[in-house]
Amino acid sequence: MGERKVLNKYFPPDFDPRLIPRRKIPKNKQIEVRMMLPFSIQCNACGEFMYQGKKFNSRKEDVMDEDYFGVKIFRFYIRCSMCSNEITFKTDPKNGDYATEHGCKRNFEQWREREADEAAILKEREEEEKGDSMKALENRTLDSKREMDIIDALDEIKAINQRHAKVDTDAILTKFKQVDDPAPSEHILDEAAIQAQMEAFRKRKLAPTESINVANKAAKSSSAGLTSDHTNNDVVVAPKPSIKIKAKTPKTNKIAALKPVKAPVVALVGAYSDSSGDSS
Incomplete structure (x- = not known):
């Protein structure tokens, strides 16, 4: 089972590493990188907007003869998602940001203007x-x-x-x-004031009924022929006028009164017999 993992390799006794040919790596070699846009851009060819965070299969390379205090600067190549126009941008270690190079225009960002x-x-x-x-x-x-x-x-x-x-x-x-919330004493005072108002209202309500009773007594005494002066400090009421009640007469039927009253047959026979006796 140990041979399956290939943890150890065999080197023959006549192995010479100097005989292995060296591979030359170009200085501007491009590497395929899957990345996201670090800022929002607009394509110069078709006007397509590509927003921050959009994923692209890009190519990365080192910028030749350009660095910032020994820090390397990288360039990225992408293509527009609409017209396949080539777009390039590179890192900006001086400002800790990215800078556009070719094929696109960076959208306006307020914080960048404030920093400037x-x-x-x-x-x-x-x-x-x-x-x-x-x-x-x-x-x-x-x-x-x-x-x-x-x-x-x-x-x-x-x-x-x-x-x-x-x-x-x-x-x-x-x-x-x-x-x-008011104090309990205020509650008591409020209740006493309410009771006083209710008592005054009840007295005002009873005053008209008392004046009516006095008027009735005055009417009775005047009809009996007794003259007496009734004085009232609060209200003076005149006696009530006498009322005459007429008996209701029954209505007569005018059509029935005009019609002649028919005599019964027995009366007619009796009258006829009396008249015949007189003639004899």
Whole structure:
């Protein structure tokens, strides 16, 4: 089983490694690499957008006669996914990024513009301070003042956070509950006021019924011929007028009254016999 893994190789006694021909590797040899786009680009030929993270089968090679403080720079070759146009870009160790070379255009990125502006401001400041020591001193003073302001702001934020950390949420809720809920004495006073209002309303409601009773008594005394003065401090009501009730007359049927009343047959026979007796 040990021979199957080929862990050991046999070297004959007459083996001479100097006789093995050496293989020459070209300096600009390209290697097949599976990679993803490090940034979003647009093809110059067809205008196709290819976004960051899109996978390609690329070719990688070393850039000849170009490095950054001994750091090698690599070039990558890819093709457009729409028109197969060749696109190249290379590494940029100075800025820790990539730079486009041929066949494409990099999309706008705001953070890159901000970094470029900051670098330009820093370079301009260095040029100002190069021949003017007073300007350099002023800039350092402004920087120290700015740092002190930042430290003071941070200390204030820390103090506010510490005060907030000491606050007990349950105590605050209890305090607000006490403010919202009135005291028991206030409850009692409110109930007494409500009862007084109800009593006054009940008295106002009973006053009209009492005046009606007084008016009825006055009407009865006036009909009996008794004159008496009824005085009331609150309400004075006049006696009620007498009411005459007429008996309802039954309705007569006009058609029945116009029709002649027929006499019964027995009465007619009796009348005829009486008339015959008189004639005899």
